[in-house]
Amino acid sequence: MSSSALKIIALSAMLIDHIAWKMDLSFAFFLILHGVGRLAMPIFCFQVAQGFMYTKSRKKYALRLFIFAVISQIPFSIYMKGVIFYPYFNVIFTLLFGFLTLWLITSEKNIVIKIALITLFLILSMYCDWAITGVLWILAFGLAKNKNHQQGLFLAVSILTVNFNQLIQVFVFFSLVLLYFYNGKKSSENIPKL
Numbered sequence: 001m002s003s004s005a006l007k008i009i010a011l012s013a014m015l016i017d018h019i020a021w022k023m024d025l026s027f028a029f030f031l032i033l034h035g036v037g038r039l040a041m042p043i044f045c046f047q048v049a050q051g052f053m054y055t056k057s058r059k060k061y062a063l064r065l066f067i068f069a070v071i072s073q074i075p076f077s078i079y080m081k082g083v084i085f086y087p088y089f090n091v092i093f094t095l096l097f098g099f100l101t102l103w104l105i106t107s108e109k110n111i112v113i114k115i116a117l118i119t120l121f122l123i124l125s126m127y128c129d130w131a132i133t134g135v136l137w138i139l140a141f142g143l144a145k146n147k148n149h150q151q152g153l154f155l156a157v158s159i160l161t162v163n164f165n166q167l168i169q170v171f172v173f174f175s176l177v178l179l180y181f182y183n184g185k186k187s188s189e190n191i192p193k194l
Contacts, residue, residue, distance in 0.1 A: 001178065001181040001182050002187045003185065006179070006182060007047065009178060010040045013037050013039040016033055017033065017034055017036065017037020018037070020034055031168055034168040035174075037171075038168055038169060038174070041133075041137070041172070042154065042172055044095060045134055045137035045141060046179055048099050049098075051099075052103065052138075052142055058099075062099055065092060069092035069093045073085070073090055076090035088127060089128040089129070090128070091129040093128045094131065094134035095134065097128065097134075098136075101118050102143070104117055104118055106142075121135065122135060132161060133158070136157040140154045147179075147180065150179070151180070155176075
């Protein structure tokens with residue numbers, strides 16, 4: 001499965017999830033649609049970790065994430081609470097903080113600066129969608145040596161941080177099946193490039 005295929009699946013899952021939040025559904029249908037939605041965030045975190053490894057400019061990548069996060073905040077606020085600014089930040093900020101944290105961990109910066117900035121990013125992520133879980137998933141995918149280590153770290157982070165009191169969160173584990181079949185290619189001939 002190519003990177004483009006994973007992106008299409010993640011975007012579709014997110015769209016299904018967001019549409020379902022605004023519908024009056026039976027519990028079973030709610031569970032199915034939101035279960036599908038749980039596939040999105042792990043795939044996005046995986047894609048950010050891949051982007052970190054393969055981008056030509058980490059500064060430009062981080063800047064694009066920041067710009068997109070800022071632009072997305074107003075629609076996110078309107079969707080969530082019907083206001084122009086909701087003091088809880090969209091998931092793109094989570095992806096940005098994960099990217100920056102991964103960058104710091106792998107950098108040659110002074111250890112004190114690293115710890116201070118990583119702590120700051122983790123605290124800020126607590127005010128974002130998916131919070132610290134998203135940041136730690138990006139670290140799991142970005143720091144692991146191979147696919148097996150990625151999946152093991154993803155499971156460990158999920159078990160430690162995901163709120164399984166909400167039954168739909170169990171569906172995050174199904175994303176591992178999709179990620180297992182990732183072939184390392186950007187796109188295939190059958191899927192349009194994004």
